[in-house]
Amino acid sequence: MGMTSAQKSGFGATLWDWLTTVDHKKIGILYLAAGAFFFLLGGLEAVIIRIQLISPENDFISAGLYNEMITMHGTTMIFFAATPLLFGLMNYIMPLQIGARDVAFPFLNSLGFWLFLFGGIMLNISWFTGGAPDAGWTNYAPLSIQSPGHGVDYYVMGLQLSGAGTLMSGINFIVTIVLMRAPGMTYMRMPLFTWTTFVTSILVLFAFPALTVGLFLMMFDRMFGSAFFDAALGGNAVIWQHLFWIFGHPEVYILILPAFGVFSEILPTFAKKRLFGYTAMVFATFLIAFLGFMVWAHHMFTVGLGAVANSIFAVATMAIAVPTGIKIFNWLFTLWGGSIKINSAMLWSLAFIPSFTIGGMTGVMLASSVADYQYHDTYFVVGHFHYVIVGGVVFALLAAMHYWWPKMFGRYLHEGMGQLAFWTFFIGFHLTFFIQHFLGLMGMPRRYWVFLENQGLDTGNWISTLGAFFMTFGVIVFVINMIYTTIKGKKAPGDAWGTGRTLEWATASPPIHFNFKQMPLVRGLDPLWIEKMEGNEKMTPAEPVDEIHMPNGSILPLIMTIGFFIASLGFIYQAGNSYWLIAVYLGMAIGLICMLIRSLKDDHGYHIPKEEVEREDD
């Protein structure tokens, strides 16, 4: 995908360029590519789960393998597909939207990506080294402490690596948005996707350290013989649940808020109207983020925290429906009276509204702590969270792909294939998950390997599996579309849709490597739209053409990550064989020496001379 580099170069040079890049656009594409790979992997695991459940007492895969499959499906989709795909979009689009030339810490950006990638590789190595983690994606103690083999160890170290990367990216985005906005880009002129990136980053900042601590305690218990979750020595397994969900519930909003941002960009563009209730949208985003930290125990209603705690968390959870409702109505009012253009991006966005609303309503049902005793750990919950995560996040990702693909790669995705993928996936999605609510209400528990015949579950499960095949077909069509487009797609101009409103559409498709020849002057919300309404073809510049300061690329982030990766493998195996401590010391030494080099070696970046800047078209 080296189409962004202008000069012709050999394979080695191109590879080196991608391995050392600190360009937010290239890192964004790396995130998207790696996230797409893990998405396909997680999807394959999902299909295997559904084939196992196509008929009663099926034995397509063994019970043990089934446990590994559900664990890996959940973990892969949340941590290594949804999160990085969104981070890829944020990385690529957000700096363009605020009129910046890169992020605040380009080196950290690269390090964050490599840590995420090697975390994902770490997790999946477990398939080949004696078994994947099998304690569910929530990895509850004491089950996870008792799980034999090294599967859960891979879970712990893989998530620890990628979690560190995610935290760095979160800090990076916050500083970028606070300090690097173009002249005139006040906070209340920022596009909604930038706003949701900002708020999501705040969530990452405060949520991920809880996971870090939880994973450390799990690591200490499994690999170093401590007793945090060991009841015999006074430990308490519920601590894991608290730490996991103090992270885990905000994580849900880390996924859905950027998705909301995506729709808030697409709907105004194709309705040719400014976003309805911009201020309320920003406010609702903050409110959801704030409340998102107050509700973690609704995952733990059946643990026995007591009626008072359950009631407080139930009410707080229901309260989130209010700002979310504000958003739903604002999107509807944005469409109201607009001159609407229907295409693939728009279809995914329109389909999101009812799909997500269904997920939201079952969410309010689940929030009732009393009723939750009936729903808990049934397929009702599975149906609910797939409605919000697939109907919200995955729809947003696919919408965003269609919407920003021409910006990122300079070519339009094929519209016919886009719509075919949409309809098959959309129908398949509802076939798969709608029926699961009823399976759950009829008593089918989640995470069970088989179900019995003649309990009224046969038809429902068969329909659910059928839907999964439809979704698979849709995904395959989308993959073919990506390949086809790369080879033969129609070329796109800078303002690819003609009705672009925000700054990314004021750049070339794909943008030059320093994004903006001159910093744009932002004169209001939807700055490009303002200029177009005044008959200007491009943004008013805020500065004369001058030399541009850019950061240097570096291979250190990759080497540092490899060091920590080796150390992680050492940690996993040193418990059984102390020779593996060599890997721990070696890996940590590599990582720390890279940090030392980074500290000792001055890195001032470089300047692109004025003459060269002038030569670039914008």
Added chain:
Amino acid sequence: MSHDHSIDPNNMPKDPAKATMEGKHKFLGLWIFLGGETVLFACLFGTYLALKDSAAGGPTTQELYGLGLVFLMTMLLLTSSLTSVYAIYHMKNNDFKKMQLWMGITALLGIAFLACEIYEFAHYIHDYGFTFRSSAFGSAFYALVGFHGGHVVFGLSWIIVLMIRNAKRGLDLYNAPKYNTFALYWHFIDVVWVFIFTVVYLMGMVS
């Protein structure tokens, strides 16, 4: 746009640590990082509070802790925070030698604190058999206090590397933000210790 990071003594920026864009980024970035660190320590505190009475037949908090040593450690670390303030004061006056001196004193106080902590842990292990593995209380204690100690070790390595790296070339707008972010980090470690002193040791003695 100037490519030069040296400081003109006749036209001193008000705060050399925040005179460049990069300096501003680092300053805000570290503050935000400390926000995340706060959650990290909050989770460790929560875990400790949940498990501090789960001694599993081993020594309890009252039997274990002695306030004398902990008081000394507290004084060492609080003083080191003060000396780092002096160092930053001299940075703002472009007095590199005095800044290095006070940063050096900060590091020495940090090393003294760390020595006390190592002695404390060794004392608990040898005289009480109180280890990371002996009970849930032990695990939680060493995790919380050990994470803080690990942060001290990291901070010490950081400042020592900075001082050696820049010893010969003096202060400029490129390295000033590095000293400044270290000082911020060091204050944070100090604040965490104040909470450890209160929640772990003082509350451990009374309950």
